[in-house]
Amino acid sequence: MTDVVLTRADQQRERVLSLSAEIFSRRGFRATSMNEIAAAVGLSKPTLYHYFRSKEELLVRIYSDVLDESRVLAEEVVAQAPTAFAAIRELISSRVAYTCRHQELLKVCFEEEHELPADLAEHLLMRRHAFEDLFLSALNRHLDEHPEIAIGMTPRVYVNMCLGAVNWTYKWFRASGPATPEQLGEQMAASLTASLEPA
Template identity: 65%
Template sequence: MPPTSARADAQRARVLAASVEIFGTRGYRATSMNEIAAGVGLSKPTLYHYFRNKEELLVRIYSDVLDESLRMAQETVDAAATPFDGLHDLLVSRVVHTCENRELLKICFEEEDELRPDLSEELIVRRRLFEDVAVSALRRHLDEHPEVRLAMAPKVFVNMCLGAVNWTYKWYRPTGPRTAAELGREMADALLAVLVPPA
């Protein structure tokens, strides 16, 4: 009896979760489909019913992360009282998300070269949609405060900020003195200080 849609979706979610754990531990290239099947308690033929190969798994992981990131970014910016608050809240949320999903983000940041160029380009386009949410908020802030001067283009500034907050997956420790939210607020305050209009 073939799995129902709900059962199939639940099984795919289990496979993806196991893949994230195994890719994060062993690396994408060193992981086999046999290991993933064993990790989720499926036979290899059954696993191929849900995902045809490792690359499809990796693409799905990237796609899910990008979709969720874009949704969170748009909701965060839309809910903020001002464009500055939206950009600030967005950076805080990225720190929290990155610190709470370090294994997942490690794969996204370190395994991208394993994708075929055509698939990689598609994901880059989707990543730019996320960046555009932040760039749009920044430009609205600058339009409202012409007295604020940036020493670089808005897109460069946004990518500098995103690079800083994304890198927390490398060094954040949950046992440290700050929660992810506290760290996020400190980082956002520091990165965006140059955008605060002079008194």
């Protein structure tokens, strides 16, 4: 990917987003005030409003950025994988690693989803399906190439099962544990795709 040079204003916005996600994760969206965010960032409240007009706008941007980054990473995985099976393994593995390395962000996205403005929520949730659709497409290709493989459920249910296990890691992963995010990703990918191994 091409490196993007951020302006000072862009850097400040990213800092506001990062600290806001941290506070939302710790205190919850409703319990957090713009005053608290401004104090954490070291900005006056009027200056903070120059960057983001409301808590809702901050939440939408956090959610949108995670969706976009997840989609781009998934597209890169699928494009670079030599086989559909390899794509499935890497989609799971990289998603686990991403989730473990961004626990606060994912906690906000999963636990504060109901706080998204109603007029934007449906559009954002549709964008979330982009990752799922890439996974499903790779799975369907793999099953078409290997008709002897039976997974015992519909491909969509299999995808939802895998993503349920993967996404839940934000709840229980500990950096002090025995595995790094990447190692855990590889372990979970191997277990979840055991039934997909070509003969």
